[in-house]
Amino acid sequence: MELAEKLEILAGAARYDVSCSSSGSARSNRAGGLGNSVAGGICHSFAADGRCISLLKILMTNACEYDCAYCANRRSNDTPRASLTPRELVELTMGFYLRNYIEGLFLSSGVVGGPDASMERMITVVRSLRLDHGFNGYIHLKAIPGADRRLLAEAGLFADRMSINIELPSRQSLARLAPDKDPRAIFGPMRYLADESGNARELLANGQTAAGGLRQVAPATPAKAAKARFMPAGQSTQVMVGASPESDLDFIRLASRLYTGFALKRVYYSAYVPVNADLRLPSLGAASPLAREHRLYQADWLLRFYGFAADEILDEASPFLDLELDPKAAWALRHAQDFPVEVQRARLDALLRVPGIGPQSARRILQARRSATLREADLSKLGVVMKRARPFVRCPDSPRLPIPGLAQLRRLLADPVRGRQPDPRQMELFG
Numbered sequence: 001m002e003l004a005e006k007l008e009i010l011a012g013a014a015r016y017d018v019s020c021s022s023s024g025s026a027r028s029n030r031a032g033g034l035g036n037s038v039a040g041g042i043c044h045s046f047a048a049d050g051r052c053i054s055l056l057k058i059l060m061t062n063a064c065e066y067d068c069a070y071c072a073n074r075r076s077n078d079t080p081r082a083s084l085t086p087r088e089l090v091e092l093t094m095g096f097y098l099r100n101y102i103e104g105l106f107l108s109s110g111v112v113g114g115p116d117a118s119m120e121r122m123i124t125v126v127r128s129l130r131l132d133h134g135f136n137g138y139i140h141l142k143a144i145p146g147a148d149r150r151l152l153a154e155a156g157l158f159a160d161r162m163s164i165n166i167e168l169p170s171r172q173s174l175a176r177l178a179p180d181k182d183p184r185a186i187f188g189p190m191r192y193l194a195d196e197s198g199n200a201r202e203l204l205a206n207g208q209t210a211a212g213g214l215r216q217v218a219p220a221t222p223a224k225a226a227k228a229r230f231m232p233a234g235q236s237t238q239v240m241v242g243a244s245p246e247s248d249l250d251f252i253r254l255a256s257r258l259y260t261g262f263a264l265k266r267v268y269y270s271a272y273v274p275v276n277a278d279l280r281l282p283s284l285g286a287a288s289p290l291a292r293e294h295r296l297y298q299a300d301w302l303l304r305f306y307g308f309a310a311d312e313i314l315d316e317a318s319p320f321l322d323l324e325l326d327p328k329a330a331w332a333l334r335h336a337q338d339f340p341v342e343v344q345r346a347r348l349d350a351l352l353r354v355p356g357i358g359p360q361s362a363r364r365i366l367q368a369r370r371s372a373t374l375r376e377a378d379l380s381k382l383g384v385v386m387k388r389a390r391p392f393v394r395c396p397d398s399p400r401l402p403i404p405g406l407a408q409l410r411r412l413l414a415d416p417v418r419g420r421q422p423d424p425r426q427m428e429l430f431g
């Protein structure tokens with residue numbers, strides 16, 4: 001098979017794995033090296049549908065011994081297969097980088113010869129890029145569930161970010177839809193990566209930096225220095241929304257545990273799009289739950305930046321997110337008794353719960369009110385979206401209007417999701 005044909009199959013196959021945001025790792029070029037990686041996202045850009053596209057996102061192979069019900073590459077599918085050798089992948093990456101087509105690599109693979117052999121082939125690629133070619137661009141490496149710790153340890157020294165996709169948020173769904181994957185093979189490596197990453201951060205905080213960069217990752221390198229740059233952009237994962245019966249509450253509880261217990265940088269939510277006719281899954285014609293995906297991202301944002309706990313956002317009585325309201329607005333309507341908040345006196349956590357006030361505007365309010373009494377006009381200047389916030393805040397000049405009813409507030413805060421449908425032919429998920 002020609003290289004171009006392989007590339008078409010393998011890059012096309014990897015295109016819609018969404019766990020690939022490349023921000024979070026900064027590293028400057030050095031003499032003899034090539035490229036930079038810059039925290040804040042210069043290594044990535046996003047397509048119109050919000051998905052990351054600037055990395056060479058590719059599989060080493062789309063052959064796979066596993067038979068995950070939702071995946072186009074499962075072993076039981078009759079689909080064209082292709083594989084790249086480590087050398088071909090290194091040459092492709094370097095060629096694309098030098099032509100300025102890409103700023104980094106996102107590398108994944110089907111499972112061939114077991115998790116360790118698959119992982120070893122990927123490590124051969126990233127090791128060669130870093131050590132033989134001085135490649136200093138961003139690398140996101142998927143970890144194969146069940147791969148040996150020794151391999152994870154080595155991979156983490158070359159990759160900026162690693163991820164192991166959970167895909168299914170419960171043991172039962174995993175057993176039903178991905179019978180070859182054991183939860184221990186997913187969460188064990190995730191635990192190991194979290195611990196190693198934590199150790200590395202501690203070493204960095206103590207001044208144990210790997211001076212000289214990646215070339216220091218040689219056998220002679222002091223173990224502490226090598227560890228100090230272990231997987232600097234942390235780890236992420238992806239879960240699939242709508243292929244299994246779990247509720248939104250299940251998803252955000254899981255995400256909360258991953259952020260607190262495994263120090264994950266990001267959980268990506270991917271709306272399920274049917275690609276296989278399989279009685280265990282929603283039918284091929286089923287609509288992709290993009291609105292749910294969007295709301296889950298918003299709820300995730302509340303967990304990470306607004307101080308919400310999962311069980312504040314949803315509860316057992318109503319375990320699904322409102323598709324007409326963003327989760328923060330929905331929370332505010334359920335807690336009308338907590339409003340309005342006095343802008344001049346409210347604590348940061350109370351301000352953060354007001355619709356229309358974000359983390360940045362909340363902090364600006366705290367700063368500005370030290371030296372002035374804030375009026376409604378000041379809030380707009382501080383970035384507050386007054387159209388949404390007005391019924392929920394009180395300033396000295398706030399008009400004494402009757403408190404709007406819930407139906408009126410619901411209309412005011414309505415935020416229906418208008419999603420774009422991904423191309424189902426491209427929607428594939430990988431180990």
Ligand code: SF4
Pocket residue numbers: 064065066067068071072073074075109110111178429430431
């Ligand atoms: S999801 Fe990954 S492990 Fe499962 S069949 Fe697809 S490529 Fe193989």
